[in-house]
Amino acid sequence: MAWIMGDLSPSARIWTALGPALLACAYFILGLVAFCVRVAIKGVPQDEETLKRGSTILVGMFLRHYFFWVTQPLWKVIYRSGLPANALSMLSGLLGVSSGVAVAAGRFTLGGWLFLASGILDVMDGRIARIRKQANPAGAALDSVLDRYVDSAMLMGLAWYYRDNWVLLPVLVAFLGTSLVPYVRARGEGLGINIRGGAMQRLERVLFLGVGVALAPIFEAIWFPEQKHPMHWLAVVGIVFVAIMSNVTAFSRFRALVNALAPPPPTSRKRSGLAILGLNALAGAVATGVDFVSVLGMVEKLSFTPVIATALGCVLGGVVNYSMNRLLTFRSQSAVAPQLARYTLVSATSALLNAGGVALLTLHPQLAYTLGWWLARGAVYFAWNLPLQRDYVFNDPPEALMERPHAA
Structure with a gap:
């Protein structure tokens, strides 16, 4: 009732x-x-x-x-x-x-x-x-x-x-x-x-x-x-x-x-998806740390301007990130020059996507900008950075895979 x-x-x-x-x-x-x-x-x-x-x-x-x-x-x-x-x-x-x-x-x-x-x-x-x-x-x-x-x-x-x-x-x-x-x-x-x-x-x-x-x-x-x-x-x-x-x-x-639906990987020696995710995230964390410490040192010890120090720090962090992913995460053996060009392209577009994502999210004042930063970073990382680094930047051609030495 x-x-x-x-x-x-x-x-x-x-x-x-x-x-x-x-x-x-x-x-x-x-x-x-x-x-x-x-x-x-x-x-x-x-x-x-x-x-x-x-x-x-x-x-x-x-x-x-x-x-x-x-x-x-x-x-x-x-x-x-x-x-x-x-x-x-x-x-x-x-x-x-x-x-x-x-x-x-x-x-x-x-x-x-x-x-x-x-x-x-x-x-x-x-x-x-x-x-x-x-x-x-x-x-x-x-x-x-x-x-x-x-x-x-x-x-x-x-x-x-x-x-x-x-x-x-x-x-x-x-x-x-x-x-x-x-x-x-x-x-x-x-x-x-x-x-x-x-x-x-x-x-x-x-x-x-x-x-x-x-x-x-x-x-x-x-x-x-x-x-x-x-x-x-x-x-x-x-x-x-x-x-x-x-x-x-x-x-x-x-x-x-x-x-x-996806075809099998070209070699059984490819790392698992979870291992790639963990090592890729580790490379990003180390590169960010190197970027921050180098900027701090250049500004405090070498008297560089913050703008120049930030630019140089980004370059140094990018080199560290690229090197760790090439040697540790993906164990790539492709030619460095074209691979580095692909990495630079992905990194540049990633910066634009992150900036655009934060700009869009800050249109909502009720959303804290720090949360918007993390949301944009996470979306760009999983939808752009990680897939392209795996399938485009560090994806060795079959001839490189054939030349890779086998473990003893």
């Missing part, structure tokens, strides 16, 4: 959020006890659907088997009702879109539970279609597209609620990650490669985001009962976590896809 009548008093906010959670917790806790007894007697029930989907770091195989086992009563009711799988997909979509509308209006409890209910129905529809042997490409396409609408609706609702707050940024980052995770998988399947890994898949997104949003009003009603537009800190934690982990998952899938 509090949901229906819009009662937003502290006690109503607590009980409307906590009531469904208490019922769900009681059911799942009793179900976990029964499941453990069942496992002790007969072993873990091997659900074929769960085995095909695999597990993640956040939700392991035991928990996945348990979830599908404990939801069997609900699944059987839906199955025996005769409802077609597409109807369940549409109902899941309607509930999911409604969750976004509720969250945008500040009704986090209602929106969170609608989102969780939508996720449960989304698990059921595909199973019912496969058991009834009604699975087809049209149904799979409908289910996949509706999932994107549901995820987008929830995040759009959160973006509207936090439109005048810093939380809008992690919401948009989460929007990016949740869009890229299924896209990379779909792109891989289009190229004939199955990419399904990652910690933050859809089940995890629904779980962490839905629970965080649904239970957030409890804490706000206890600690900030008078706020008319509460922050909902538990939801903020869920949003930030989903934003980080979904993009990590998208990047890991993208990297796996590129590695699967």
